[in-house]
Amino acid sequence: MNLKRIFSVLVVSIALLSGTIACKSKISDADxxxxxxxxxxxNPNVQVEVxxxxxxxxxTVGSDDExxxxxxxxxAADTKGVKSVVNNLVVNSISTEPIQVNTNDADLSAKVxxxxxxxxxxxxxxxxxxxxxxxxxxxxxxQALKMGLDALNPKxxxxxxxxxx
Amino acid sequence: MSLQSKYKVLIDTAxxxxxxxxxxxxxxxxxxxxxxxxxxxxKNKLWDIYNxxxxxxxxxxxxxxxxxxxxxxxxxxxxxxxSSNLNIRKGPGTDQPIVGKAAKDxxxxxxxxxxxxxxxxxxxxxxxxxxxxxxxEPIA
Numbered sequence: 001m002n003l004k005r006i007f008s009v010l011v012v013s014i015a016l017l018s019g020t021i022a023c024k025s026k027i028s029d030a031d032x033x034x035x036x037x038x039x040x041x042x043n044p045n046v047q048v049e050v051x052x053x054x055x056x057x058x059x060t061v062g063s064d065d066e067x068x069x070x071x072x073x074x075x076a077a078d079t080k081g082v083k084s085v086v087n088n089l090v091v092n093s094i095s096t097e098p099i100q101v102n103t104n105d106a107d108l109s110a111k112v113x114x115x116x117x118x119x120x121x122x123x124x125x126x127x128x129x130x131x132x133x134x135x136x137x138x139x140x141x142x143q144a145l146k147m148g149l150d151a152l153n154p155k156x157x158x159x160x161x162x163x164x165x
Numbered sequence: 166m167s168l169q170s171k172y173k174v175l176i177d178t179a180x181x182x183x184x185x186x187x188x189x190x191x192x193x194x195x196x197x198x199x200x201x202x203x204x205x206x207x208k209n210k211l212w213d214i215y216n217x218x219x220x221x222x223x224x225x226x227x228x229x230x231x232x233x234x235x236x237x238x239x240x241x242x243x244x245x246x247x248s249s250n251l252n253i254r255k256g257p258g259t260d261q262p263i264v265g266k267a268a269k270d271x272x273x274x275x276x277x278x279x280x281x282x283x284x285x286x287x288x289x290x291x292x293x294x295x296x297x298x299x300x301x302e303p304i305a
Contacts, residue, residue, distance in 0.1 A: 099199055100199075151230050156194075
């Protein structure tokens, strides 16, 4: 009687234990995807796919370092659940650093005035980093004007009011 | 249509032409493009494409500031004024006295880049002074 009881307790506990282990290792692909996505959320251009515990990373990153870092973050998201990582990330040469724009109107105005001295038929105004161009200019010099103004890093160059001859 | 797709050909060409430190971002409805082209031909090609997509740049939805990497000290640069001579000035600024002139299409030596707008140059005759960088094109 006593032996039988011990035996049954043993059977039940083994069953429970193995059940728990099975549950733990069987994190669903959807849950794993959510975990990995949370782990790499600082990289919005990366898409995550999970099938049978295999994580596939698609999309773009800014550098080789970032590519490796995203992969290790994906692995670390669930060391047991992630079987392997297929890293299809493409390193894009487009830099992700913020672009400098000159919004100092006084500084920009001075540079615009200096540059447009060679374009006497053109008038300019600078407000909030936007250069507005009016007046008239021969077609052949329009590109030179735009190149010179763009080189000053304005927020925008509005030439819609310029009459091109 | 987004600016990225309107100017897709321009962005793709910039990407494929080896522009160093290429930056492309839409800010306040304007596509800002920055980078350094390997030579003046690449820079000119990008401007031609931009002009084709937006004739005479009237939309004002792009600001493209692409530098040329061959414009280093000691390199040769060509004067690309419209027709007139290029003034060479004592200092960097149009308020500075004129110390010499370089003819259109003349090739002169770049000594240093004082800033983005003014470059220190030397002519074949040995005249030294500052020129407006917009009228100087690096020779690849």
